[in-house]
Amino acid sequence: MREFIDQLIVKNLDNPFLRDLSDSVHLPLDIAFTTDSYVVDPIFFPGGDIGTLCVNGTVNDLVVSGAEPQYLSLGLILEEGMDIAELEKILISIQQASQEAGVQITTGDTKVVRRGQADKIYINTAGIGRIIAKASLSKVQPGDKIIVTGTLGEHSLAVMLARGDFGLETEAKSDCAPLNFLLPFWEQGVFWMRDITRGGLATVLSELAERLPHALIVEEEKIPLSRAVLGATQLLGIDPLYLACEGRAVLVAPESVADSILNEIKKHALGQGAEIIGSINDKIGKPGELLLATASGGLRLLEPLTSELLPRIC
C-alpha cells in the first residue's frame, strides 16, 4: 500500500504538502470548507473524467460560496482489480485540474474493496478556500438580473450518452471546468452565485426563489443551449433546465452593473456563452415563485426536481 501510494499517487500529485505523507496536514488560512463524493458512471466521458470532476466540482462549490479555492483532500475508494493505467490517467487528470484551478491536494486516503463492492472507483474531495466574500440575499431587489455563465446541460448529456442510456450519438462534451474566473465578480457587487449541478438551473433557481420575498422570472428564449443539447433534449423529451452542468454558474447581480458584469464574463473562455436570462420581479407571480416566460408567450411555474433517478452523473 505504501509503495502504491508513493509510486502512483505521490508521483502524480506531487506538491510539498503531500510529500510529507502524514495523515493530517497543517495549513495557514481563514477558511471555507466543503465536501463532495464523486460516483460518476462512466468514469471517462467526452470532455473529462472522474478526476477532472472531483477537482472542479469541489472547487466550484468554494467559488460560489465566496471563497478562493486553496486546498483539497482526496479520498479514493477503489474496486479490487481496477485497471492501474486507468487509475493513473485519473490521477493525471486530478493533477492537471488542480493546477488549472490553483489548488493543491494536501492530504489523502486510499481504500480498496473487493470486486462487486464498488464500481471501479469512487472519489471524495473536501475543499478549503480563503473567504473573500459572502452572499447577501437581503440586498436583492426587484430589477436585479439573473446571469448564467454559459450553455446548459452538456455535462449531464455527455455522461448519459457515454453510458449508452439512450443509444444516441452527439457531439456533446462535458462542460466540466473550474469557475475561479468568477471570483472577481464578488467585488463588483454580485449578491449570490451557485454552480448549476444536480437538478439543473430550474432546481437551483427554485431554491433561490424560496429564500426571497420576490418572484424570479426567467425568459425561455434567453436561456443559452448548445445545438447538441437542444437537439438531443427535444428528441428525448428531456427538459434541459433540469440537466446538471459542472462548469456553469448562475449569478444574481444588481441591475446597475449587470450588463458590465455580463460583458466581463463573456471575455473569459469559459464565459463566452453567458447571458442575462431573467430578473427579480415584484409585479408578476408570488414571492418565492420561479416563473418561466415561455417562447410561446405563456408563464410556467418551475418546481425543483423532486424524483431523482440514480443518475451517477457526478
Add this chain to the structure above:
Amino acid sequence: MREFIDQLIVKNLDNPFLRDLSDSVHLPLDIAFTTDSYVVDPIFFPGGDIGTLCVNGTVNDLVVSGAEPQYLSLGLILEEGMDIAELEKILISIQQASQEAGVQITTGDTKVVRRGQADKIYINTAGIGRIIAKASLSKVQPGDKIIVTGTLGEHSLAVMLARGDFGLETEAKSDCAPLNFLLPFWEQGVFWMRDITRGGLATVLSELAERLPHALIVEEEKIPLSRAVLGATQLLGIDPLYLACEGRAVLVAPESVADSILNEIKKHALGQGAEIIGSINDKIGKPGELLLATASGGLRLLEPLTSELLPRIC
C-alpha cells in the same frame, strides 16, 4: 433528496453550521486538515459502527498531528435499498461520537449508487483542527521512551470476528474512541504521536524508525494485550503487533517526563491500559531499525506490514 437530507441527516446531526445546508461552510481557524474514507465490513460490530469509526478515525488523525479537532465534513455513498433504520442508527452514532470528540459536522454530501455498486454504505470524513503543536522528531534522543495508551488489536479482532472470518467467538469489543485526552501531552513535551491503525503497532513504529538516526527497541513482555486478543491471536496464529486499533496511540516522550506522562494517561478511562513499552536506542541495532526484545530473550527485527489483504477493518 432534499427532503431525505432535511428529515434524516440534518435532524440527526443538527448544528448551526449544517442548518444552512449550503454546499460550503465558512469557518474561523488556523488549521490542520485530514481525510479518511471508511469502508468497514460489517457496518455494525461489537463496540461501535461505521458512524463512530468515521468520526473517531478522523478526529484521531488530527490529535496525533498536534491539532485540536474542530470540524468534520461528511460524504455518504449509499447503496440503493440500504435500510433507512440502519442509516439512521449510523447517523445517531455520528452525532454522539461528534459530541464526545467535541467536533461539529459542518458540511456534507450524499450520493446513491445502484445495488451491487457499493456494500451498504461508505463514508468519507475530512477533518479540520486548530493547530496546537507539531511533532519534533529532531529532538528525539537515545533513552526517550515509547508509550502505548492501551491494549492492542481489539478493533481489528472485533471486526474480523463479527464478519465471521474465523468462526470464532470472543468477548473482543472494538477500542474505537476519540483520543482528544492526549492533546495536553503535547505541552508536556511529547515529541511525536501516532494512532495505531492500519498495519498495527509494528508498522507505525517501523515507519517512525525509518525517520530516525537511532534504533527503536520494544519489549514484547511490556506490550499490553487483552485476554481476548491474546487468546484469539494465539489460536489463529496472528501477530497482534500488526492488528489495527481505532482508539489507541503510541507516543515518544522525553525520558525525564515519561513516567509522569504515563501516570497521567493511566488516569483517563481510555488510557488505563497504557504502558511504557520501549525506548530509543543507540547501542543495539542499526539506525532505522525496529527491534523486538522477545519474551524468550531474543531480538527480532520488525518490518512494516507489506502484503495487505483487503481487510475493510476501517
